[in-house]
Amino acid sequence: MSTRGWAGDAREILRVDAGFRLAEVDPGAHPGYAGNKKSGAKDLAAGIDALSELQERLFAESRAGDTTDAVLLVLQAMDSAGKGGIVRHVVGGVDPQGIALTAFKAPTEQERAHDFLWRIEQRLPEPGFIGVFDRSHYEDVLIGKVRALAPEKEIERRYDAINEFEAQVAASGTRIVKVMLHISPEEQKERLMERLERPDKHWKYNPGDVDERMLWPQYMDAYQAAFDRTSTEVAPWHVVPANSKWYARLAVQELLLIALEDIDPQWPAADYDIEAEKKRLAAS
Amino acid sequence: MSTRGWAGDAREILRVDAGFRLAEVDPGAHPGYAGNKKSGAKDLAAGIDALSELQERLFAESRAGDTTDAVLLVLQAMDSAGKGGIVRHVVGGVDPQGIALTAFKAPTEQERAHDFLWRIEQRLPEPGFIGVFDRSHYEDVLIGKVRALAPEKEIERRYDAINEFEAQVAASGTRIVKVMLHISPEEQKERLMERLERPDKHWKYNPGDVDERMLWPQYMDAYQAAFDRTSTEVAPWHVVPANSKWYARLAVQELLLIALEDIDPQWPAADYDIEAEKKRLAAS
Numbered sequence: 214m215s216t217r218g219w220a221g222d223a224r225e226i227l228r229v230d231a232g233f234r235l236a237e238v239d240p241g242a243h244p245g246y247a248g249n250k251k252s253g254a255k256d257l258a259a260g261i262d263a264l265s266e267l268q269e270r271l272f273a274e275s276r277a278g279d280t281t282d283a284v285l286l287v288l289q290a291m292d293s294a295g296k297g298g299i300v301r302h303v304v305g306g307v308d309p310q311g312i313a314l315t316a317f318k319a320p321t322e323q324e325r326a327h328d329f330l331w332r333i334e335q336r337l338p339e340p341g342f343i344g345v346f347d348r349s350h351y352e353d354v355l356i357g358k359v360r361a362l363a364p365e366k367e368i369e370r371r372y373d374a375i376n377e378f379e380a381q382v383a384a385s386g387t388r389i390v391k392v393m394l395h396i397s398p399e400e401q402k403e404r405l406m407e408r409l410e411r412p413d414k415h416w417k418y419n420p421g422d423v424d425e426r427m428l429w430p431q432y433m434d435a436y437q438a439a440f441d442r443t444s445t446e447v448a449p450w451h452v453v454p455a456n457s458k459w460y461a462r463l464a465v466q467e468l469l470l471i472a473l474e475d476i477d478p479q480w481p482a483a484d485y486d487i488e489a490e491k492k493r494l495a496a497s
Numbered sequence: 498m499s500t501r502g503w504a505g506d507a508r509e510i511l512r513v514d515a516g517f518r519l520a521e522v523d524p525g526a527h528p529g530y531a532g533n534k535k536s537g538a539k540d541l542a543a544g545i546d547a548l549s550e551l552q553e554r555l556f557a558e559s560r561a562g563d564t565t566d567a568v569l570l571v572l573q574a575m576d577s578a579g580k581g582g583i584v585r586h587v588v589g590g591v592d593p594q595g596i597a598l599t600a601f602k603a604p605t606e607q608e609r610a611h612d613f614l615w616r617i618e619q620r621l622p623e624p625g626f627i628g629v630f631d632r633s634h635y636e637d638v639l640i641g642k643v644r645a646l647a648p649e650k651e652i653e654r655r656y657d658a659i660n661e662f663e664a665q666v667a668a669s670g671t672r673i674v675k676v677m678l679h680i681s682p683e684e685q686k687e688r689l690m691e692r693l694e695r696p697d698k699h700w701k702y703n704p705g706d707v708d709e710r711m712l713w714p715q716y717m718d719a720y721q722a723a724f725d726r727t728s729t730e731v732a733p734w735h736v737v738p739a740n741s742k743w744y745a746r747l748a749v750q751e752l753l754l755i756a757l758e759d760i761d762p763q764w765p766a767a768d769y770d771i772e773a774e775k776k777r778l779a780a781s
Contacts, residue, residue, distance in 0.1 A: 310584055494710075
């Protein structure tokens with residue numbers, strides 16, 4: 214029993230295992246967490262301090278050369294599912310000096326001239342960091358599949374390439390936390406409508422969002438296919454119901470906390486003579 | 498009279514103008530701010546919300562293609578003066594999606610093969626972002642001068658190159674906020690001693706810190722020379738007394754707020770037909 218209000222290990226509760234069906238997940242549920250919005254806010258605030266300290270310890274270890282460990286959070290979702298809120302309210306609680314955030318857009322011409330993993334590799338977090346991918350290489354098997362931007366055979370090749378790539382990344386010491394934020398189409402409609410109703414949100418709306426929305430079932434199929442092919446032992450997927458923003462934030466924070474606790478970073482020992490340095494400093 | 502507790506425009510109060518003498522600045526003073534640590538903490542918290550909203554507006558404008566404006570905070574200081582605290586407590590209050598932070602270390606071999614501004618140029622903030630340089634091109638005229646890493650003639654050339662470079666950056670729409678955090682050698686001694694006394698701080702201490710500390714007067718001369726040569730109209734220096742951490746954080750936040758208020762970013766108008774989109778969305 215976790216002390217943070219979870220009924221068990223959130224990694225297991227939310228993990229995509231064999232036989233997982235996305236269609237059976239309720240986007241309005243709060244699996245594993247018995248609390249409500251109010252307790253959720255309190256637990257989130259407490260978790261921020263814990264996450265900050267764990268990240269600082271990891272950073273310290275890496276600077277001392279004691280570890281090559283890092284954490285990589287991969288965020289995928291339909292528009293308006295709350296990726297931005299995760300970055301702001303979960304990742305934003307950590308010292309910016311320990312965060313390496315990349316928002317992947319449609320690939321540039323230069324990027325398209327390379328393999329789809331080329332630009333991803335360049336943005337992997339260095340030891341000591343929490344890397345965050347807002348969208349990722351999975352776009353190449355999601356929109357890539359739905360919009361037929363690549364032939365089916367190439368999509369198939371990519372699943373394998375992703376698994377091989379992620380296995381290497383994991384072997385190098387990076388904990389990969391893959392999260393799909395799952396909202397319902399009704400919830401998305403409300404959120405997009407709010408963007409149309411509020412002048413301070415107009416810039417977040419894009420008519421293309423509705424075009425993508427029309428392809429909802431195709432996207433869910435593409436997610437299911439990606440889960441079937443790329444939820445591996447070393448880099449499993451987690452589906453986080455996200456109609457309740459507070460739950461989604463708490464759940465992603467919990468997954469990050471568990472990843473860092475698993476690393477269990479320690480303050481490194483001094484690699485200099487502490488008493489001698491005290492004397493040198495005092496005399497200076 | 499600012500509503501944020503400042504007696505005047507912090508840009509002017511802290512600016513390095515003709516005749517400025519670093520040796521005359523009291524690192525323990527709180528120029529322009531009459532409050533104390535307690536009111537300072539309150540004003541800092543209020544400023545975080547203001548800074549967040551201004552940055553989001555700027556980001557929105559830039560995404561709409563309405564502006565090329567950005568802000569660049571350049572932080573220089575002796576060791577332990579509080580650069581990290583500024584990043585964590587001032588910059589850390591802003592959405593990570595709007596921050597581009599670079600911590601410059603000793604240049605790599607590849608970087609040394611290029612002009613000293615080469616690596617700097619690559620890290621300039623894109624429109625809509627607050628860029629933060631934790632150390633910067635000024636290292637090349639500070640440690641560069643003190644440690645004679647380059648001949649005096651080359652240091653002289655660099656001042657001019659910096660002024661030309663920064664004038665171009667400013668002309669492209671980036672507000673440059675250059676800050677030296679100024680602590681006393683006695684305050685540094687206490688802070689370094691604390692790092693030696695606390696096991697969770699040992700990793701932050703480096704015996705080389707004392708070597709640099711021995712060169713304090715030479716560093717102050719190098720800062721004075723840099724101020725004399727590179728505090729320009731478009732990119733003035735600000736010296737922020739930093740023995741009081743709370744004051745330094747508040748002052749840097751105030752300088753950022755003023756820079757953003759000066760840009761005065763507005764929520765961009767929709768570039769689509771709002772009513773038509775509402776209908777499309779409702780029907781989807």
